[in-house]
Amino acid sequence: MIEVKSLSRHYGDFLAVDQLSFKAKQGEILGLLGPNGAGKTTTMRMLTGYLPPSSGTALIDHHDIVRDSVETRKRIGYLPERVPIYPDMTVRGYVLFWAQLRGTKEAKSRTDMVLKQFDLYTRKNTLVRHLSKGLKQRLGLAQALVHDPPVLILDEPTIGIDPQQVIEVRDVVKELGKQHTILFSTHILTEAEEICDRVLIIDHGRIVAQGTPQQLQKEIYSTQYYVQVGGGKTADVRALLQSISGVAEVSAEKDGFLVKSTANEDLRAAISTSIVSAGYTVLEIHQRRSTLEDIFLAAIKAAPGAQAGKKAKR
Amino acid sequence: MDTLTIFRREVGSYFTSPFAYFIAAGFLLFCGILFARDFQEAATQTTTINPAFIPAVISFxxxxxxxxLTMRLLAEEKREGMMELLLTSPASESSIVMGKFFSAWFYYTILLALTLLYQLVLFAYAPPDIGHTFLAYLGIWLYGGAMIAIGLFFSSLTENQIVAAFLSMITLLILYIGDAAGQVIGNIDIARVIRSLSLQGHFSTSFQVGILRAEDVVFFAGIIVLMLYLSIRTVESHRWR
Known part of the structure; x- marks a missing residue:
């Protein structure tokens, strides 16, 4: 549904997006994850037709964003980072305006439908300026959805609203992901983990890692095991664990040890066997999952040229 | 179609914000005071009533x-980030700019229509020449359209409404006094060029005195078309930056 082909964008000398390529299937929620200034907003602005790419292109529902801009714009619902509003319009007037401007069929009934969907119908005659920040965010989503676009592009939709509203927005996005292809940017890692089917980690305009949140955990970060051993002196057990092939590092933690593996293979069997054959007992052993946060930092560190790009930051 | 959607929203916003009413009140107050004075003079002395008096006042x-009226049209959209959503909708730049222009011109037309009240007063006491009145109003209507198009252009250049208002005010003032400057310059050819470039020069000696000249209509229409074209190009240029 979205197919990005080596998309690049310069601002003067600064390379904001560098040869980005990715795809999103129909009904997929794709997360763009990266620190501020990583190129998330620039990428989204190019896909929505607000900024022309310096080079490369992208297809939205088989339409080229450069050659066929108007057709792609019809197929996208966009929620910018800051929801722009006309303060003097009513809630209904605002959504209806966007519906009409985007050529929605039966704009009025469609408007009422999305207002009901986002619980704004009871406030349809309220002036937009009187809405709270969370409600404005919902209004932004209603606006993006009113013409029923196959693709939704949401730029950090959970910034600056309270935790209750964040949860609401996340639930809404998850629900929408069943029918729409969603490109969703965030710099909050747990959010990407919770919502997205697939995550692209970008930094300095390049993809540094991608995959499902589960895949990323496997691929990038070495697996860790927490092991608690009954019997034996600490130093002896540590030496024993260290001697197992595939173990990179052993450190003491609480009442047990944290064992890091070098490769991405399951060491639990090997660990328990050697402990038992040395005459000790295994009290506890479990694999410790790395969080997306760890993955993120590891990915950024591992990416070549990550340091070089820093000077050019805006 | 998109132009109409933008136009309707924009006109709606004129009538839902107090700002537009303040402008209308100020505008009509000025016209009213000056009309009352002129009317009184005409009644007590033996000067004749000039049906183009109000249009001449409005030209200034x-x-x-x-x-x-025009400073917020595009500048505010840019500052509030609305331009980002407008430009990512299927609406074209020209429909955005035209919708905005026609809404401001429509609002001005309503203001102008309200001043017809003074002509009604004249009809009650000293019926003016209808042809003269009509031409003066047609002239000031076109003149106003050209001024609004110029203001719209400056609004497209900046995100700052004050800057937009200031630049268009200066420009309009120069285009207004160009008429007078043309009359005091010794060299007749230079004077003629300056006068024919000024907005006022196409009003004060034609429409205002009840003369219809094609060149004046073309001049005002040309300014409108040129300014709209430049505004559209400026809005488009946001995409290339």
């Missing part, structure tokens, strides 16, 4: 009021 008032 609009130097200051047109920028107030």
């Amino acid at each position: 008032l609009m130097v200051f009021f047109a920028p107030l």
Whole structure:
């Protein structure tokens, strides 16, 4: 549904997006994850037709964003980072305006439908300026959805609203992901983990890692095991664990040890066997999952040229 | 179609914000005071009533009021981030700019229509020449459209409404006094060029005195088309930056 082909964008000398390529299937929620200034907003602005790419292109529902801009714009619902509003319009007037401007069929009934969907119908005659920040965010989503676009592009939709509203927005996005292809940017890692089917980690305009949140955990970060051993002196057990092939590092933690593996293979069997054959007992052993946060930092560190790009930051 | 959607929203916003009412009140107050004075003079002395009096007043008032009407049109959209959503909708740049222009011109037309009240007063006491009145109003209507188009252009250049208002006010003032400057310059050819470039020069000696000349209509229409074209190009240029 979205197919990005080596998309690049310069601002003067600064390379904001560098040869980005990715795809999103129909009904997929794709997360763009990266620190501020990583190129998330620039990428989204190019896909929505607000900024022309310096080079490369992208297809939205088989339409080229450069050659066929108007057709792609019809197929996208966009929620910018800051929801722009006309303060003097009513809630209904605002959504209806966007519906009409985007050529929605039966704009009025469609408007009422999305207002009901986002619980704004009871406030349809309220002036937009009187809405709270969370409600404005919902209004932004209603606006993006009113013409029923196959693709939704949401730029950090959970910034600056309270935790209750964040949860609401996340639930809404998850629900929408069943029918729409969603490109969703965030710099909050747990959010990407919770919502997205697939995550692209970008930094300095390049993809540094991608995959499902589960895949990323496997691929990038070495697996860790927490092991608690009954019997034996600490130093002896540590030496024993260290001697197992595939173990990179052993450190003491609480009442047990944290064992890091070098490769991405399951060491639990090997660990328990050697402990038992040395005459000790295994009290506890479990694999410790790395969080997306760890993955993120590891990915950024591992990416070549990550340091070089820093000077050019805006 | 998109132009109409933008136009309707924009006109709606004129009538839902107090700002537009303040402008209208100020505008009509000025016209009213000056009309009352002129009317009184005509009644007590033996000067004749000039049906183009109010249009002539407006030609000067609009130097200051047109920028107030137009400064927010595009500048505010950019500052509030609305331009980002507008440009990512299927609406074209020209429909955005035209919708905005026609809404401001429509609002001005309503203001102008309200001043017809003074002509009604004249009809009650000293019926003016209808042809003269009509031409003066047609002239000031076109003149106002050109001024609004100029203001719109400056609004497209900046995100700052004050800057937009200031630049268009200065420009309109120069285009207003160009008429007088043309009359005091010794060299007749230079004077003629300056006068024919000024907005006022196409009003004060034609429409205002009840003369219809094609060149004046073309001049005002040309300014409108040129300014709209430049505004559209400026809005488009946001995409290439």
